[in-house]
Amino acid sequence: SKVPAITLNNGTVMPQLGFGVWQIPDDEAFTSVGQALETGYRSIDTAAIYGNEEGTGKALAASGIPREELFVTTKLWNSEQGYDATLRAFDTSLGKLGLEYVDLYLIHWPLPSRDNYVATYKAFEKIQAEGRAKAIGVSNFQPAHLERLLAETSVVPAVNQIELHPQFQQAESRDFHARHGIATEAWSPLGQGKGLLEDPTIGRLAAKHGRTAAQVVLRWHLQIGNVVIPKSVTPSRIAENIDVFGFELDADDLAALAGLDAGKRLGPDPATFDVV
Numbered sequence: 001s002k003v004p005a006i007t008l009n010n011g012t013v014m015p016q017l018g019f020g021v022w023q024i025p026d027d028e029a030f031t032s033v034g035q036a037l038e039t040g041y042r043s044i045d046t047a048a049i050y051g052n053e054e055g056t057g058k059a060l061a062a063s064g065i066p067r068e069e070l071f072v073t074t075k076l077w078n079s080e081q082g083y084d085a086t087l088r089a090f091d092t093s094l095g096k097l098g099l100e101y102v103d104l105y106l107i108h109w110p111l112p113s114r115d116n117y118v119a120t121y122k123a124f125e126k127i128q129a130e131g132r133a134k135a136i137g138v139s140n141f142q143p144a145h146l147e148r149l150l151a152e153t154s155v156v157p158a159v160n161q162i163e164l165h166p167q168f169q170q171a172e173s174r175d176f177h178a179r180h181g182i183a184t185e186a187w188s189p190l191g192q193g194k195g196l197l198e199d200p201t202i203g204r205l206a207a208k209h210g211r212t213a214a215q216v217v218l219r220w221h222l223q224i225g226n227v228v229i230p231k232s233v234t235p236s237r238i239a240e241n242i243d244v245f246g247f248e249l250d251a252d253d254l255a256a257l258a259g260l261d262a263g264k265r266l267g268p269d270p271a272t273f274d275v276v
């Protein structure tokens, strides 16, 4: 495939671009994941809370693609944090996916007010030691939460999946990750398709390169080193979003995009989010 790979801090190889399936119902996930795989995606990002691990797993199986060519991520939901509950929840996810192992298992949110992510992560370390997750990591962790994991656990998270797009560039987290060998994975990389894709600067760069706004935004992520997982259920967009390896943004383009940072968070603030 033409999607470049990045090597995570434990040697696991991860495609830099994958397919996100948040808000895709289970039966539609079968179709959409199947389309993504047919279009050339090999990395799929799901989560227990998305309710589509079964449809995703069926699409993976039906594709006939060898397991070692796929990269499957799922996430532990908030209600299952804690050492024993995590081990049970992981078994459930693996069963729904119909897999022997996942490539990446993430703690979905830190829930700092509940103070349970260290025990949760220790169960993740056990799961990885058993070979049932090739790599383990976190999602929505801020530097303070990562500092605590680094101090109290043994395995440096391979990945932190955080909200990140041109209007919310997360400089502090990206810098922290770079200093600690943690890969930055961008969720809502297209800013959920609203507003962001109508930005005039992005429109100007799209016209300049003869590409779409979504392709310019994805190219920006890739060139600054992020892993991206755009979501679409529209076949033409699924194809468009992976067709981003035939052009390059130049230094002026990257500077113009750097100027779009507006601290515009779309999702919850991980410091206070505590929904289970």
Ligand code: NAD
Binding pocket: 019, 020, 021, 022, 023, 045, 046, 108, 139, 140, 161, 162, 186, 187, 188, 189, 190, 191, 192, 193, 194, 197, 212, 214, 215, 229, 230, 231, 232, 233, 237, 238, 240, 241, 267
């Ligand atoms: P996204 O930024 O990928 O945007 C998706 C939306 O943008 C689509 O629903 C569609 O409306 C539009 N879109 C997609 N491709 C387009 C194109 N080529 N042209 C025009 N519009 C287009 O948003 P997302 O789904 O929120 O994020 C992607 C993935 O990130 C999710 O599916 C999920 O896997 C993950 N995610 C994780 C968390 C987390 O807490 N870890 C939170 C949100 C999302």
